[in-house]
Structure formats: C-alpha cells, structure tokens
Amino acid sequence: MNRGYFTHAFPAYASVQMRLLAVAFDSILVGLLLLMSVVMVAGDVWLRNPAAVAWMDIFLLLVCVPLLYFVGFWWLSCSSPGKMLLSLRLVDAATQQEPSGVQCLLRYVGYLVNVLSFGLGIVGLFDRNKPLGWHDRLSGTMIIQR
Numbered sequence: 001m002n003r004g005y006f007t008h009a010f011p012a013y014a015s016v017q018m019r020l021l022a023v024a025f026d027s028i029l030v031g032l033l034l035l036m037s038v039v040m041v042a043g044d045v046w047l048r049n050p051a052a053v054a055w056m057d058i059f060l061l062l063v064c065v066p067l068l069y070f071v072g073f074w075w076l077s078c079s080s081p082g083k084m085l086l087s088l089r090l091v092d093a094a095t096q097q098e099p100s101g102v103q104c105l106l107r108y109v110g111y112l113v114n115v116l117s118f119g120l121g122i123v124g125l126f127d128r129n130k131p132l133g134w135h136d137r138l139s140g141t142m143i144i145q146r
Contacts, residue, residue, distance in 0.1 A: 011096055011144040014088045016125045019143055025082035030066050037061045067108060074104040087146040093132075094140065103139045110135025 038061060042053050073080040078090045078098050090107075092099050099107070113134055114121035121134030136142055 011091070013131050014086075014143040014145045016131060018086050018088060018145070019125060019131075022080065022082035022086050022088055025085060026070070026080050029081055030069050033069065034062060034065050037065055070111070071101075071104045071108050074099065074107065075101050083143070088143050089146050090141055091144055092140060093136070093142045096144070099139070099141050103141055107135050107139035107141055110138040113138070 038058055041057050041061060070080060074090050077084070079088060083090065090099055090104075091097060092103065110121065110133070117134075124133050124137070125131045132142060
C-alpha cells in the first residue's frame with residue numbers, strides 16, 4: 001500500500017530540537033533588544049546612581065519589548081526571526097492558516113505560563129504524535145516545518 005498519497009495532506013510538525021533552537025535564537029535577540037532599550041532609556045545613570053533611574057520605565061520595557069517582538073512577528077509574518085531562520089511557521093492548528101491576533105496574544109500568555117511553571121509547559125513538545133506545549137494548546141496554534 002502506498003502511503004505517500006496522504007503524507008502531503010497534513011503538514012509536518014516541527015521537531016523539538018528545531019523549536020528549542022529557534023526559541024534560543026529569539027531569546028538572544030530579545031535580550032539584545034532589551035539591553036539596547038534600557039541603555040537608551042536609562043543611559044549610564046543606572047550604573048552610577050541606581051536610585052536616580054525611573055524603575056517603572058525599565059519595568060515597562062522589560063514587559064513591552066518581548067511582547068511586541070513575539071506577538072508582532074507572529075501576527076505579521078507567522079514566524080519569529082528564529083523560526084524564519086529554521087524555516088518554521090506558526091499556523092492555526094485547526095485550519096493550518098495564519099493565526100489571528102488573539103491567538104498570537106494567547107500564545108504569548110502561554111509562554112509566560114511556561115516560564116512561571118519552570119518550563120513544565122514544554123513537556124508536551126516531546127510527544128511524537130502531537131508535539132504541542134501549553135502555549136500551543138492555549139492558543140490553538142502549532143509550529144510546522146515549511
């Protein structure tokens with residue numbers, strides 16, 4: 001029996017290794033963006049006199065930069081730079097079409113839940129049949145290999 005006929009009907013899930021490598025690359029980029037943003041806002045004042053820094057501005061940067069980076073890239077290009085580099089694509093799990101803005105935002109919330117649970121949410125990525133983390137399930141999205 002030739003099973004090749006049905007292999008193109010369903011997109012290939014991205015491997016765990018590729019997904020983790022993409023997240024590592026994105027994390028480095030976000031870290032550099034955060035560092036540049038903090039230096040632009042606080043200058044070298046935070047090194048000389050930490051009491052003079054507006055810590056609320058720094059906190060807002062720490063919240064907004066990663067949010068805008070991930071949600072913005074997911075919504076505009078169905079990928080982040082790390083995923084683009086590895087030819088991975090974010091799609092709606094039900095339709096395999098572009099995710100909505102709400103799905104992208106929910107996916108980011110799922111990332112936060114993963115971090116707050118000390119990475120427990122990525123355990124589902126190791127399921128060979130359906131590798132989905134909590135962020136994937138919460139948002140109704142999946143990562144496919146192009």
